[in-house]
Amino acid sequence: MTVLLAQDPTLADFGRDPWWLVLGKILFAFVFGLLATLLGVWFERRVVGYMQVRPGPNQVGPFGLLQTLADGLKMAFKEDILPRAADKVVYFFAPVISVVCAVTALSVIPFGPMVSIFGHRTPLQVTDVPVAVLVLLACSSLAVYGVVLGGWASGSTYPLLGGLRSSAQMISYEVAMGLSIVAVFMTAGTMSTSGIVAAQASGTKLSLGGVEVPAPGWYAILLLPSFIIFFIAIVGETNRAPFDLPEAESELVAGFMTEYSSLKFALFMLSEYVAMVTMSAVTTTLFLGGWRAPAPITTVWAGANSGWWPMLWFFGKVLILVFVFVWLRGTLPRLRYDQFMRLGWKVLLPINLTWILILAGLRSIEDWQSRDRLLATAIGAGVLLLATILWPSRQPKPKPTLQEQVDNRPPGSFPLPPLDLQVPPSPRTKRVVAEREPANIAAGSDSREV
């Protein structure tokens, strides 16, 4: 175990690389973002196609793999339209801000442990700072500028309203996202991403009534409410279905990017997919153990967490999360705007605050004696139970019967037919039905064709 722990980079391991290694790491993170977009769009279209029983893109390249590349090239050769009322400088910078913020967040994601590159022992991470998770939050909060400025600079009403709408959405869900990370900070005791991955290495021991129970190391299990809220929040934050209100194709044309075309539009698309991959990577880092191998693998194979193998686990976890994103898009219908805001502010936020309160309470009685601790937990649970039972709830009124509804109609309402009206069958429906052989059509090969 000591060998494995030695693989964990600490904050002191950063900032010692030669310049070519730093450049290489930055290039790697950037290329990872671009490649993830190219493959991500293809992956999404294929998976959604499979879920909707249609082939999806399958013409360009093997399995249609090069479809996104072809689309990107086509996009580059399209006419770049600049609206006359647009604010030219801001119009140009808005998509750039979006992409830069999405890609920058990748720089604090740990892709793996310490490895040896050309004789240099270095962590597989561009950089890490004591406040790395705050860097992620800063990137996501600055990404809102791309949306807002894109909508405003278009000089048109619909993009402006779309931009305001989507930025209100992103800001609201950022609050829920930030609060769900608080539980991770409290448990891990650090804000650096490599430190959080290291903290999830081994399960802590919980003692319940004198019995030592090994708790799982992953915060997704240990802090399940935070994990669920965080994932819902990042789906809202990245503007993905079912929260894709900013660009709701069937309602809004394209929201804030209505006026955008050609490469600028491509940049917005790029930033959306990079943000999806980045957020999946952040979720992996914060809640799913980062680059560490899932539990059963390490028991049979001790070397799973050393060398370059962790990158495989990392990319596997990210891929699964991206699949969940696509799955959500293929399954859930889009929420209405008020439902969406109610979910964010009235459901996710209070649950999150309560959960943090409970967690803080549990953490503060950790050092007590087991009898006091049990007593404190019991009192807390009792108060919670009493509050739940005695909470003044609004009794749902019994639904009035149909007759009562009819009687309560105000005078002057439309006349109603009697409720027990029997409509006699029309004489014209009497028709002689010709006797004929039942059609017997065998299910042929063409029934599989879609």
Place this chain on the structure above:
Amino acid sequence: MTTQTVLAAAGEVSGGEEVTFWVLAPLALIGAIGMVWARNAVHSALWLVLTMLCLGVFYVLQAGPFIGMVQIIVYTGAIMMLFLFVLMLVGRDASDSLIETLRGQRIAAVVLGLGFAGLIGTGLHRALGGTAGVGLEQANAEGNVQGIARLLFTKYVFAFELTSALLITAAVGAMVLAHIERRREDRMDQVATMKARFRPGNYPGPKPGPGVFATSSSVATPARLPDGRLSERSTPAILPVRELTAEETSPKGTDR
């Protein structure tokens, strides 16, 4: 802690820090000047965002990574975003009038501003020029975040809680002032709505669309009613009244 912290505690300035400062300090100044000079209110806000971002990086350079990141998240991410919302909803052409009401106030303001900047600058330089930072290492001994947390939740806990109570009161007050709840009695039921709709003087049909039977497809062109009058109800109220030029009203020759 990182090497930066150690260096800053020792009062030295590393090469990277110096380069970052000399790159970002002019940018911060340009942002500040641009904020004052920009005619457009949104541009002004964006220049301010640039300055705030530079300040955030300066905090990080000065071995305060937490305050730097919080500066970026809270000030540029949340507060300036609110400013932008308001400015954008006010409208893009809401620039200030350029007529000077007080004669010579600009020159006076520039002279006074430069004088004030010079005074502050020389004062600070003379007061702090040769002083080395003391106590940074002790403050950051157990980590920057932990140090701030310890101070916030022990020494300054009362001020901290008081500030949070103030902010919550302000937020709740804003909500109380802005929230309008319609009383149950004020809601009209279907019968009342229909009666109001067919009351004499109210036209019960849908409003005519703009540009109906008109010579132009513009939304600003009012529709014509069956008796030939123009219907003012057909144009949106927010559109400015526009007089068409003779060239615009003349037939375009497209029907030939």
